[in-house]
Amino acid sequence: MLVSQIMLLMATGNGRGARKMTLERSQQSDQDHEFDALDDGFTLNRPTTKDLAKAAGVSRATVDRVLNAREGVKQKTIDKVNKAIQDLGFVRNLSAANLAKNRAYRFIFVLPRSGDLFLTEIIRHIREADMILVDDMATTAVKQLDENDPHAIAAYLGTLDTSVCDGVAIMAPETPQVRDAILRLRERGVKALPFISNQPIDGDWVGIDNHAAGATAATLLGRFVRATSGSILIVSETMQSRDSLERRLGFDRVINAQFPHLTALPSLETYGNADRARRIIAEALRRQSVVAAYILSSEARIPLTVLDEIRQSQNLARPIGLYQGMGAGDGGRALGHIVTISHERTPCTEDALRGGSVDAVITQDPGHLARSAIRKLKAMADQRSTLESQEKIRVEILLPTNL
């Protein structure tokens, strides 16, 4: 063992041995416990391209040709080098490589312009991640475009190429124009990644399974409702987006299969208009015996405000506090209490959870979304793969207790 260590030091043959870290961990035992000493030891002094060249019996230039897939190398030589890589367990030193290439990563997030609270959170987290990314030679920029103008979005994407940025995360409606623009962007060598709103393009994307999100909302809602029958109010800003449709689909599937005593009403669309929302929600409440409400769009402010107004006007105000009380038995709750579930963690939904006007919030972590997109874009730029388990965006459930 001692011998092998000495050989290792010789092999690296550099003039700065004093600064090298040693392999041996502890010498409390004078005997040569070969495996014991290695059982949690580390493999440092990683082999370099120089070592590789020596092991493969070729020059460093050839090693470089193989490593960076340059042409003009005989298959036999390629094999020799690859074998040496295997044998030595060579791993390219990314720091050195990036330094040599003077590599920097420039990413753009293309987002809607709407004043959505959830979007604000996402942008906040993109900027936060950006602060840290400086260390990785990466920068991000946010470009907000009118989400109702696919042409403008496609046009903007058309202006991008590798001289401008290395990757783009795109949150945009799924229209043919946008789809084509993305495909052409990729042809130009710019990495493109659908972000939050899915695109009908095969391959990677960052976001949650909205079907599962809707199904989860339904499971919670169904189990929280204590009434033995009644209707569920379903409110959305618009049902035009794929996200809303998928959530509704997942929701209905669970309600129908597991909670047949509840009736999911047709979706009410607010179009972002408070007056309209007030009118259609009030009418639905008058016509049906509503025991629950599901707000499926990411912007919950208007519907929540309207529901609160109605509650107060009917003097059915709920107990205020961290937790919702059961009252005596649960008799007091069966009537008047509308179990409410909404989406996305925002200051608004957090307050509603704490105040008790919302019972649960289904959400995706905006920070995770931002960082995952950046990690994926970076990996795509480097032709690397990412940790699947790290990038999976979870359908999270928020209660007042786990905010």
Next chain:
Amino acid sequence: MLVSQIMLLMATGNGRGARKMTLERSQQSDQDHEFDALDDGFTLNRPTTKDLAKAAGVSRATVDRVLNAREGVKQKTIDKVNKAIQDLGFVRNLSAANLAKNRAYRFIFVLPRSGDLFLTEIIRHIREADMILVDDMATTAVKQLDENDPHAIAAYLGTLDTSVCDGVAIMAPETPQVRDAILRLRERGVKALPFISNQPIDGDWVGIDNHAAGATAATLLGRFVRATSGSILIVSETMQSRDSLERRLGFDRVINAQFPHLTALPSLETYGNADRARRIIAEALRRQSVVAAYILSSEARIPLTVLDEIRQSQNLARPIGLYQGMGAGDGGRALGHIVTISHERTPCTEDALRGGSVDAVITQDPGHLARSAIRKLKAMADQRSTLESQEKIRVEILLPTNL
């Protein structure tokens, strides 16, 4: 604008201008839209220490002295350099610095030896993260020690110093010996980070708020139970650990405050013994009218198996399928159905969720735990800070729909 770009190129004055990336993004507009052109442009060509030296009117050697906090520099000079750092927005190129220092990070996870499924998951994720960490010049090792032998753990920690590793994540019982060993480890310059099981040491740690986890379990359980009265079975492997105590505390607080019609029974301890578990659980079920069960330790296999056995023997088997049906109205469920909640995502609890023998699982993401610990140790080694929002471990809720 054109002028400033030229000046920038001149300032960098290197002989490889061709390989540099350009600042301007797009020239579709011929006019000088100064701000428009910069609104999502990137700041590349970061200033180097050479630029810093020039700007501060000192030599690179002095810049280095200031950057690395070496002594023997006049305050006035330090100020000059710091001002230049501010003015230029200098950020040290970590790749280059680590390369120059030939820096590598060696981290050790000290974990219990028990055959816990959750622990297995954590180790799996540590190894997984380790594969990726090669790129960051970091390696991890796992050391498993008998969790019931604090002396041995303290002794092992005593053998570690900076020649062996740079940081240790420690999951160990909170005893004075371990506590002291951690403090002494830190004195020796090794970063130490309490992992999952909290230590009564101020400062950073990685794990969830177990009080909140217990409270969340209680909220879900209370709202899922449809019976108007009854008892809650509480099962743990042992109540010796702080985690179990805190969960129980949070659980009781919510049950007492919000669901007074339910009675939380005294904790049953299995001590990891199936026979004992079978006996004490059966007895509790006989004596009380049990409507719910809360399994608060991370190892849920034994209690879940026992509960299943009992259910089957009483022919109270629940409908099998992805979702639990309501039956007719909900009359069929009030009797016989024991709402069950357990902790930690493991193959066992996942199956139980899918099969319907567990209604919800409260968990912390093992992959996140592992990666967060590594990120924190790395940041500690570099005297850097981490993104708080990224490192916060969430109390997650798993239902069959959001696995």
Next chain:
DNA sequence: CTTGTTTTGAGACACGTGTCTCAAATAGTG
């Protein structure tokens, strides 16, 4: 064999920072 082509090697220089050494400049003291 020669000729031409393909493949390889040797070496230089670059990336930005860290760490030395030694000389030079400056400040502080009597």
Next chain:
DNA sequence: CACTATTTGAGACACGTGTCTCAAAACAAG
């Protein structure tokens, strides 16, 4: 003023990889 102590500068070399150039070697075809 001279003398010493402190502070600064100039420069070299290192880290591991990428990218060149030009010559040498190996190979194929005639």
